[in-house]
Amino acid sequence: MNRRPRIRLSAATATAACALSLTACNTGSTVTDKPKAAPASKSSGEKPAAKKSKAPDVAKVGDTIALKGTDDGSKLDVTVVKVVDPAKGADEFTTPGSGKRFVGIQFRLVNTGSVAYNDSPSNGAQISDADGQQFQTTFGDISAGPSMASEVKLKPGAKALGWIVFEVPKASKVSVVQFGMDSGFAQQTGEWKLS
Template identity: 55%
Template sequence: MRIHHAAAAVTSAAMLAALTGCFGPSEVTTEPNKPAAKAADEAKAPAEKKAAKVAAVGDTITLTGHDEGLKVDATLKQWLDPAKSADQYIQPQDGKRWVAAQFELVNTGTAVYDDSPSNGTQVADADGQRFHSGYGEISAGPLMTSAAKVPPGDKVLGWIVYEVPKDSKITKVQFGLDSGFANQTGQWAVK
């Protein structure tokens, strides 16, 4: 009996450690990757204090996950506000509208990217309210898959839809790996 209790205690301790974030501190990254040519030019230039650029539509942020070798270049390709429904019968609820982010996720690591991308994303408005992804077919194009299994070197592309209040001014889009539980989250400014 003592062996079973000891094993249960070790298992419980490991689960608690995982749930309390023992993977390291959380980080929100707002600075986009630099193109190779620009990075080389900056390396040659004298060291100056420059304001960091804030990622926007079209920019890529490299993100890592909990698994060794899990690394993805996430690009916010397009932003729609409002997003129009592709189905006359499925519409936003009264007093709300749809907005949508098109992400391209390129697996630049050595591990398979296996996740539901929409679980790891949210938008924020100017008042600080945050909204998770929802469901809605939009006329702009195909939705992001709900079960991405992307081998190294491959990519996935699709729209993620959010239902937000009609008067809400959305200013930020966030995306993270591991269904949003990775320590690193990318953030893009939108208008």
């Protein structure tokens, strides 16, 4: 199994770290499920559309959400590209625990900000089932394709693509995935409906 480092802070530790930090800290998070509107398309011979096409009410697989990080100029366009449920381990040694299954979600990250993005994307991702149970990421590669790197560094305009894997009970019906910048500590979190 491919082991990637993860950093998890308790709420008390995160609050203490914010108190000692000179950067902005999470004082009230928001969750957005509004995707970016797709630019209006132009057909040859037609006048350009006066307005951009309207974004759907709730983001779903294939939609992009614009997110902001805690630092000035820190922005990402995040797209949930594909979902594989259940996902198969990349080899015979990568298997979920007893009574569980893997769920793979492919994310595309595009740095739309003016500063470099440097984070572990899997730290800021989680999924929820129809009952509201939330599940964090797990370590493991799946056969659907390459995993998202454990540490992603993107200059402005650069992009990354990869799978983030979750381990959930077999009986759970996965309904929502969330993603937040800065290992989930940014004030804004994107949310996509999966079912």
